[in-house]
Amino acid sequence: MKLPSLISTSHSSQISHVPKSDKKKEGLFSKIKNVYNSSVEMGKNSRLLRGHFNKVISSNKPASPAIPNQPQLNASTLKNKQVMNIIERLVDIVETGRGGMRTLQGEQFNETMTKLAAFYIDLQPDGAFSSGKIITQNSKGFCRPPKDMVNQTKEKGSLYDFMTPYLTRNQDSENFCLQNVTSDLHKWTSYIIEKQGHRLSTEKASEFLLRMNQAADPEITRAEFKQNPASRPPEDQEEAIQFIYYMAGQCDNESDWVNFARDMYTDEYPQLKNVTYNRAREIYDKNISLEIYKITRE
Numbered sequence: 001m002k003l004p005s006l007i008s009t010s011h012s013s014q015i016s017h018v019p020k021s022d023k024k025k026e027g028l029f030s031k032i033k034n035v036y037n038s039s040v041e042m043g044k045n046s047r048l049l050r051g052h053f054n055k056v057i058s059s060n061k062p063a064s065p066a067i068p069n070q071p072q073l074n075a076s077t078l079k080n081k082q083v084m085n086i087i088e089r090l091v092d093i094v095e096t097g098r099g100g101m102r103t104l105q106g107e108q109f110n111e112t113m114t115k116l117a118a119f120y121i122d123l124q125p126d127g128a129f130s131s132g133k134i135i136t137q138n139s140k141g142f143c144r145p146p147k148d149m150v151n152q153t154k155e156k157g158s159l160y161d162f163m164t165p166y167l168t169r170n171q172d173s174e175n176f177c178l179q180n181v182t183s184d185l186h187k188w189t190s191y192i193i194e195k196q197g198h199r200l201s202t203e204k205a206s207e208f209l210l211r212m213n214q215a216a217d218p219e220i221t222r223a224e225f226k227q228n229p230a231s232r233p234p235e236d237q238e239e240a241i242q243f244i245y246y247m248a249g250q251c252d253n254e255s256d257w258v259n260f261a262r263d264m265y266t267d268e269y270p271q272l273k274n275v276t277y278n279r280a281r282e283i284y285d286k287n288i289s290l291e292i293y294k295i296t297r298e
Helices: 020-038 046-058 075-096 106-122 132-138 159-167 178-194 202-216 218-227 237-248 254-265 270-274 277-289
Strands: none
């Protein structure tokens, strides 16, 4: 029987050697590694998280290309370019984390956390953004949070200060919730975009805001789930039913389907017991004929 994986089980090698000449970055890597190792977010695989972290720090190049040193660019132009690239990275993190609208599990948790850690590393003076730390501490939109922050109502510092406890923290891992962090990043990034004025064209600002809003739109994410019901754990009864319909086409027989699909969620959603294997297989075949699924059985 071939079951689609809800949580990736790929692993990467042990942490690569960090050059002795880069002790400062090595210390930051070590702190962020501790965050990965202590995370207990639902659905995470600790070995996978460590593997993703290793991928970030074992590379000899930054996660994104550093802006070249071009003498013809004055300081203001260079700063504007870095601000734009920083905003682009923030939007990408928010997109990956679905705008903080749902609990991140499995690969979504891993990818969001990896991008967040890589971004924080790139903000350091020797990272991809040479002025990244200064920008995220002092620039307009970055230096203080928007008024409508929900999950971090006591946060008064800069964006850099906001991120630091999550990526270099020493407190217990149960105090950390990536969904809440992503939700606040969504609000803060929107605020940053609105404060940029001439730095961002109206078209570009609208594009960034649209990307984040679509990532957080529950109707869009629900439609995506229907196209690939094995992409993440279901979040309600309707999605659980879609999942067991899909699994009827992935399991070799009724017994496997009951044990590895339907019974996984019957405690939480008792109505699933009313769905028969034949009915689920019928719906699966219909969805295949209508090309609803983006991923089909090989």
